[in-house]
Amino acid sequence: MSAENKLREEIARLSKSLFDRGFSVGSAGNISAAVEDGILMTPTNSCLGFLDPARISKLDRAGNHVSGDKPSKEVFLHRAFYETRPQAGAVVHLHSTFATALSCLxxxxxxxxxxxxTPYVVMRVGKVKLLPYVKPGDERMGDMIRALGGRHAAVLLANHGPVVSGWDIASAVYAAEELEETAKLLVLLRDAPKRLLTAENVAELNAVFGGY
Incomplete structure (x- = not known):
């Protein structure tokens, strides 16, 4: 099996895992991963729980649709991460409940x-920027992410949901899960006094574990 076909299978497997555990519902969310000659992306209006690896969209490096079903309408935000963070190997956009709740507060x-x-949100996600609301599929999503200059591995789209990038498909999915679980803790602890990690704690984590 070619490296691209293995990646297609991995996208389908991890997407189903996210869907089965409630990180996406219906046809919400989209996932992409970089290949040598372009980007693989979940198709528009597809359900992450029932992807056919062979029908996953493929785009060339200029963003042209090469093969597979029509790509997600939110291709702009994915491409913006690849353009500004050369180390990015995958991008995960979900409408997960608690991260989306944070984006609405x-x-x-x-x-x-x-x-x-928690230390793991620092290690796996880093500082998260909230971007202003635009309608789904609006090309301004890409413009806003490019304006960040690659300084953030993850963002929240206001009233919409999280977008998380990673070294590869597995690390991007794990980071998206970590973001959602931390958002859940923040919502649960919303009205309680919270003990956050100090700036020194964060600096130590970044020094020891580095950062994506």
Missing amino acids: ADTDPDDCVPPL
Whole structure:
């Protein structure tokens, strides 16, 4: 089996895992992964729980549809991550419940919308930026991500949901899961006094474990 076909199978397997555990519902969410000559992406209006690896969309490096079903309408935000973060090997966009809830709260800090509650959100996700609302599929999504200059591995789209990039498909999925679980903790602890990691704690984690 070719490396591309193995990656198609891995996208389908991990997408089903996310769907089966409630990280996406219906036809919500989209996932992409970089290959040597372009990008593989889940098709528009597809369900992450029932992907056919052979029908996953393929685009060339210029964003032209090469094969498979028509790609997600949110291809712009994926391409923006690949363009500004050369180390990105995959991008995961979900409508997961608690991360989306954070994106809807009026008092969420737009510059640090997922504070360092646990070491793993620091290690796997980093500082998360909240981006202003635009309608799904709007090309301005890509413009807003490019404007960040590659400084963030993950963002929250206001009133929409999280977008997380990673070294490869597995690390991007794991980071998206970590973001969702941390968002859940933040919502559960919303009205309680919280003990966050200190700046020194965060610096130590970044020094020891590096960062994507």
